[in-house]
Amino acid sequence: xxxxxxxxxxxxxxxxxxxxxxxxxxxxxxxxxxxxxxxxxxxxxxxxxxxxxxxxxxxxxxxxxxxxxxxxxxxxxxxxxxxxxxxxxxxxxxxxxxxxxxxxxxxxxxxxxxxxxxxxxxxxxxxxxxxxxxxxxxxxxxxxxxxxxxxxxxxxxxxxxxxxxxxxxxxxxxxxxxxxxxxxxxxxxxxxxxxxxxxxxxxxxxxxxxxxxxxxxxxxxxxxxxxxxxxxxxxxxxxxxxxxxxxxxxxxxxxxxxxxxxxxxxxxxxxxxxxxxxx
Numbered sequence: 001x002x003x004x005x006x007x008x009x010x011x012x013x014x015x016x017x018x019x020x021x022x023x024x025x026x027x028x029x030x031x032x033x034x035x036x037x038x039x040x041x042x043x044x045x046x047x048x049x050x051x052x053x054x055x056x057x058x059x060x061x062x063x064x065x066x067x068x069x070x071x072x073x074x075x076x077x078x079x080x081x082x083x084x085x086x087x088x089x090x091x092x093x094x095x096x097x098x099x100x101x102x103x104x105x106x107x108x109x110x111x112x113x114x115x116x117x118x119x120x121x122x123x124x125x126x127x128x129x130x131x132x133x134x135x136x137x138x139x140x141x142x143x144x145x146x147x148x149x150x151x152x153x154x155x156x157x158x159x160x161x162x163x164x165x166x167x168x169x170x171x172x173x174x175x176x177x178x179x180x181x182x183x184x185x186x187x188x189x190x191x192x193x194x195x196x197x198x199x200x201x202x203x204x205x206x207x208x209x210x211x212x213x214x215x216x217x218x219x220x221x222x223x224x225x226x227x228x229x230x231x232x233x234x235x236x237x238x239x240x241x242x243x244x245x246x247x248x249x250x251x252x253x254x255x256x257x258x259x260x261x262x263x264x265x266x267x268x269x270x271x272x273x274x275x276x277x278x279x
Contacts, residue, residue, distance in 0.1 A: 054091025
């Protein structure tokens with residue numbers, strides 16, 4: 001897949017946790033992957049992080065996650081034509097952030113980049129879907145006697161351990177995600193009218209409005225990039241993973257850790273260098 005990408009990729013998208021960095025961590029300026037991302041952008045390739053983490057109106061939350069990249073850009077006085085090639089899609093597809101002057105993040109108004117499909121979503125349908133998802137999450141977690149807490153956001157609802165240091169068995173999280181998927185898809189009256197993603201995040205389970213296919217497709221349309229010119233790297237391509245739908249709209253590379261992401265990027269950058277040398 002990496003060799004196939006040579007000479008045709010214009011946008012690379014990445015999952016965040018367990019793909020770019022370890023779960024719950026941040027990008028640090030000293031990490032090799034920061035230099036790799038900068039090299040991609042300097043070569044003219046758009047780089048976007050497409051993550052389930054959704055913080056509307058809070059660009060500082062993403063600044064913290066990408067602080068190493070932003071610090072490195074500032075130290076190198078990276079020009080605007082390069083910083084303009086970095087984006088973050090939050091909440092799977094619901095929010096878009098970019099770098100503004102001063103090497104800080106800012107939110108992009110939905111009217112600028114949302115597709116016609118997304119603009120047609122109705123808030124009452126969002127509420128109905130999240131109500132059903134929350135009810136299902138609570139029922140299955142109660143049945144399994146899982147010690148979890150719940151969080152409802154504008155476009156998502158999820159459950160996670162009551163104590164941060166606790167871990168829930170992976171198999172239990174799988175069962176919760178699969179059950180919620182089944183309940184929503186087989187409810188009386190038919191499946192929800194809105195697309196959704198119910199996934200096992202390895203330490204939690206979330207149900208989001210939309211999915212990464214929609215987020216990547218919206219960014220492609222916004223930037224004028226085709227699916228044949230896009231590649232998504234992620235670690236969750238199973239039925240309960242939130243990277244799976246990216247396969248519908250881009251080439252994909254399935255990684256198991258940030259170290260493996262670095263391996264693929266090193267290979268891609270070597271191929272990119274040889275392609276540029278012979279151009």
